[in-house]
Amino acid sequence: MSTESTKERVIIFDTTLRDGEQSPGASMNVAQKLQVALALRDLGVDIIELGFPVASQGDFEAVATVAGRVEGPTLCALARANREDIDRTWEALRAAERRRLHVFLATSPLHREFKLKMSQEEVVRRAVEAVSYARERFEDVQFSAEDAGRTEPEFLAEVVERVIEAGATTVNIPDTVGYTMPAQFSSLIAYLRRHVRGIERVVLSVHCHNDLGLAVANSLAAVVEGARQVECTINGIGERAGNCALEEVVMALRTRHDFFGVRTAIRTERLYPTSRLLSNVTGLQVQRNKAVVGQNAFAHEAGIHQHGVLMHRGTYEIMRAEDVGFTGNSLVLGKHSGRHVLRQRVKELGYELDGPQIDKLFEEFKRLADHKKEVFDADLEALIQGFIGPREQPAWKLETLSCVSGVGTVPSATVCLEHSDGRRVRDAACGDGPVDAVFKAVERITGQQVRLCRYQVTSVTDGEDAQGHVDLEVESGTRRFRGRAVSTDIIVASARALLEALNRAANTTTPLPVSSHDVPSMEVSA
Numbered sequence: 306m307s308t309e310s311t312k313e314r315v316i317i318f319d320t321t322l323r324d325g326e327q328s329p330g331a332s333m334n335v336a337q338k339l340q341v342a343l344a345l346r347d348l349g350v351d352i353i354e355l356g357f358p359v360a361s362q363g364d365f366e367a368v369a370t371v372a373g374r375v376e377g378p379t380l381c382a383l384a385r386a387n388r389e390d391i392d393r394t395w396e397a398l399r400a401a402e403r404r405r406l407h408v409f410l411a412t413s414p415l416h417r418e419f420k421l422k423m424s425q426e427e428v429v430r431r432a433v434e435a436v437s438y439a440r441e442r443f444e445d446v447q448f449s450a451e452d453a454g455r456t457e458p459e460f461l462a463e464v465v466e467r468v469i470e471a472g473a474t475t476v477n478i479p480d481t482v483g484y485t486m487p488a489q490f491s492s493l494i495a496y497l498r499r500h501v502r503g504i505e506r507v508v509l510s511v512h513c514h515n516d517l518g519l520a521v522a523n524s525l526a527a528v529v530e531g532a533r534q535v536e537c538t539i540n541g542i543g544e545r546a547g548n549c550a551l552e553e554v555v556m557a558l559r560t561r562h563d564f565f566g567v568r569t570a571i572r573t574e575r576l577y578p579t580s581r582l583l584s585n586v587t588g589l590q591v592q593r594n595k596a597v598v599g600q601n602a603f604a605h606e607a608g609i610h611q612h613g614v615l616m617h618r619g620t621y622e623i624m625r626a627e628d629v630g631f632t633g634n635s636l637v638l639g640k641h642s643g644r645h646v647l648r649q650r651v652k653e654l655g656y657e658l659d660g661p662q663i664d665k666l667f668e669e670f671k672r673l674a675d676h677k678k679e680v681f682d683a684d685l686e687a688l689i690q691g692f693i694g695p696r697e698q699p700a701w702k703l704e705t706l707s708c709v710s711g712v713g714t715v716p717s718a719t720v721c722l723e724h725s726d727g728r729r730v731r732d733a734a735c736g737d738g739p740v741d742a743v744f745k746a747v748e749r750i751t752g753q754q755v756r757l758c759r760y761q762v763t764s765v766t767d768g769e770d771a772q773g774h775v776d777l778e779v780e781s782g783t784r785r786f787r788g789r790a791v792s793t794d795i796i797v798a799s800a801r802a803l804l805e806a807l808n809r810a811a812n813t814t815t816p817l818p819v820s821s822h823d824v825p826s827m828e829v830s831a
């Protein structure tokens with residue numbers, strides 16, 4: 306990166322696989338680390354911290370495996386300030402195309418006195434020795450002054466200057482215990498930039514923890530003062546209350562480019578899928594109201610907001626859901642919704658209601674919404690049909706379905722459908738997987754040629770008997786039709802959802818809305 310572009314670019318250093326993994330319950334095995342590392346590469350992070358090789362044989366193997374299999378980003382691993390850790394990390398990262406050693410030593414009075422039992426002089430000596438030794442092997446060496454946020458600024462400046470002289474290429478300033486306030490942290494960064502000789506030769510980095518919910522705010526405050534690397538994790542996972550959330554810091558920099566004037570290389574439309582992937586791998590759920598990747602992050606339930614959004618999205622949205630890869634709903638029907646959104650949804654469902662009918666529906670809808678958290682399209686259709694009569698019968702219904710899949714076999718499906726004219730047709734097909742085979746068999750029976758453009762599976766309940774919710778869209782000509790179904794068997798739910806979409810395509814003049822009320826979900830390719 307040129308000096309000029311370094312000024313404008315913030316390097317995203319992802320530590321999901323190291324500090325993130327330090328969250329209780331987030332340990333990942335080799336295969337899982339590889340899966341997440343590939344997703345981080347696709348997301349466009351600059352540096353991936355893969356682990357702490359001395360922690361265990363398993364982590365050593367995970368780092369070594371990923372190092373040999375992921376190309377593109379710089380791959381990094383953590384070491385304490387001693388030769389054994391550095392040697393082991395060298396071994397682990399040997400296969401990496403681009404590698405970085407990350408060596409750390411605490412600098413704060415508390416850590417020096419009680420944990421390390423080292424004087425200031427010993428800390429400086431040890432840090433310099435470690436960086437010099439690391440530079441004998443690695444071209445790219447990052448030094449972190451652990452607990453920098455609680456270190457005397459003059460002493461911190463001395464340590465930073467000395468490790469730069471010893472050859473560090475990036476110097477990281479961690480707020481290890483999330484103690485610092487944003488104004489304090491930005492002053493600290495400004496102080497270091499003013500007082501450390503040679504600071505312009507290195508990338509100044511920050512690593513903030515979230516103990517007081519300030520990790521993102523502190524990281525952004527540091528960027529304003531010239532920090533050009535931010536360490537962060539997907540979903541903000543990490544030790545205790547976690548780390549700076551990657552998705553939040555990236556979207557803040559992007560959304561407020563007018564304020565920060567810097568860019569990242571993150572493909573933001575991969576943020577939501579990456580967040581879901583990590584959550585599925587670790588089992589750590591993302592809270593619904595979490596910024597950027599929470600289920601409610603782009604949802605509006607209040608009538609006044611929905612009306613505003615229908616008129617102009619900018620009234621209540623500062624980012625676009627599609628820019629972070631969120632394909633779920635934005636306008637949720639519930640007890641706070643108003644007539645504008647109801648009228649819109651009725652139209653999207655293909656009904657033409659006059660003013661008095663809308664008023665009547667609105668009354669019934671509010672009554673239902675008082676008893677139900679969320680009113681789904683099917684609920685609304687049932688209310689509408691209660692006073693205008695049923696719509697056309699669906700053309701095709703699923704009679705039976707069986708499929709074969711597994712290792713060493715070609716997935717195949719046999720499907721029997723019943724048409725509303727009384728015909729019963731059975732056919733079979735092979736596919737890339739069981740869902741694909743079922744879809745091909747259904748296509749053969751119905752003769753309808755459509756393109757599957759979206760397919761999502763969500764678990765709507767927990768446990769072994771979890772209900773799978775399938776939500777898909779098919780394209781027929783220039784129009785899109787949506788189908789949804791729930792079953793404990795996701796193959797059956799997939800077949801029913803496809804039939805719903807095909808039936809709509811065959812007998813509806815109005816396609817279903819592209820975005821509706823459902824929960825965001827794991828994407829599974831059919």
Ligand SMILES: CC(=O)SCCNC(=O)CCNC(=O)[C@H](O)C(C)(C)COP(=O)(O)OP(=O)(O)OC[C@H]1O[C@@H](n2cnc3c(N)ncnc32)[C@H](O)[C@@H]1OP(=O)(O)O
Nearest residue numbers: 327357359360361385386387409410411420421451481544
């Ligand atoms: C702020 C951070 O997130 S730092 C990273 C924290 N992550 C982890 O600790 C996860 C992985 N850790 C582990 O698996 C283990 O702690 C190991 C394998 C690294 C070390 O295990 P043990 O040798 O049994 O030591 P233990 O963890 O009990 O204590 C830490 C030791 O490292 C020393 N130490 C701590 N930080 C450093 C450092 N940066 N450089 C050198 N030594 C250090 C401590 O003084 C202590 O030394 P001692 O055993 O001589 O008293």
Ligand SMILES: CC(C)C(=O)C(=O)O
Nearest residue numbers: 409449451479481512
């Ligand atoms: C190793 C360092 C960067 C760290 O994790 C911290 O200080 O929190």
